[in-house]
Amino acid sequence: xxxxxxxxxxxxxxxxxxxxxxxxxxxxxxxxxxxxxxxxxxxxxxxxxxxxxxxxxxxxxxxxxxxxxxxxxxxxxxxxxxxxxxxxxxxx
Amino acid sequence: xxxxxxxxxxxxxxxxxxxxxxxxxxxxxxxxxxxxxxxxxxxxxxxxxxxxxxxxxxxxxxxxxxxxxxxxxxxxxxxxxxxxxxxxxxxxxxxxxxxxxxxxxxxxxxxxx
Numbered sequence: 001x002x003x004x005x006x007x008x009x010x011x012x013x014x015x016x017x018x019x020x021x022x023x024x025x026x027x028x029x030x031x032x033x034x035x036x037x038x039x040x041x042x043x044x045x046x047x048x049x050x051x052x053x054x055x056x057x058x059x060x061x062x063x064x065x066x067x068x069x070x071x072x073x074x075x076x077x078x079x080x081x082x083x084x085x086x087x088x089x090x091x092x
Numbered sequence: 093x094x095x096x097x098x099x100x101x102x103x104x105x106x107x108x109x110x111x112x113x114x115x116x117x118x119x120x121x122x123x124x125x126x127x128x129x130x131x132x133x134x135x136x137x138x139x140x141x142x143x144x145x146x147x148x149x150x151x152x153x154x155x156x157x158x159x160x161x162x163x164x165x166x167x168x169x170x171x172x173x174x175x176x177x178x179x180x181x182x183x184x185x186x187x188x189x190x191x192x193x194x195x196x197x198x199x200x201x202x203x204x205x
Contacts, residue, residue, distance in 0.1 A: 039123060056155075071176070
């Protein structure tokens with residue numbers, strides 16, 4: 001791996017860490033529940049991208065399955081929380 | 093292993109990584125910074141479209157050049173996110189509109205102007 005790619009990987013990992021921190025801050029200060037769910041949505045997307053970038057750095061294909069699982073369970077959790085906010089129950 | 097990836101492939105991957113990281117960062121900054129919920133909900137779309145596609149294309153380019161044959165399985169993640177992100181956003185927006193009406197307060201969208 002060239003030093004250019006290594007530097008850009010570190011840069012994008014830093015961007016993603018900062019983006020996760022911003023989403024966490026919105027999750028803490030979010031005035032209402034829908035703001036917190038939105039921040040969770042943003043947080044898991046950034047986490048999934050960071051795991052993809054880590055898979056490039058360590059040259060392992062196991063990170064791909066982890067990113068796919070995070071995308072899957074993030075979608076399920078986010079939809080369940082939105083449904084709960086809408087109806088007061090998840091499964092009717 | 094370094095010899096198998098030419099410099100221009102590394103440069104392509106690096107460009108995708110930088111663009112994707114910056115797009116996700118800008119979207120997340122919007123989630124933190126924008127004023128009302130209905131403005132904030134636009135933020136994660138930037139990471140879900142441009143950010144995800146850039147990272148997936150970087151992964152496809154780098155893994156294909158390392159292994160020597162095209163490996164497209166990372167596109168699965170981008171397709172999955174493209175299918176699921178609008179569903180989550182629509183559910184969340186409906187819940188937010190419902191809860192805004194439930195409070196009886198003046199509507200946040202009209203109060204902004």
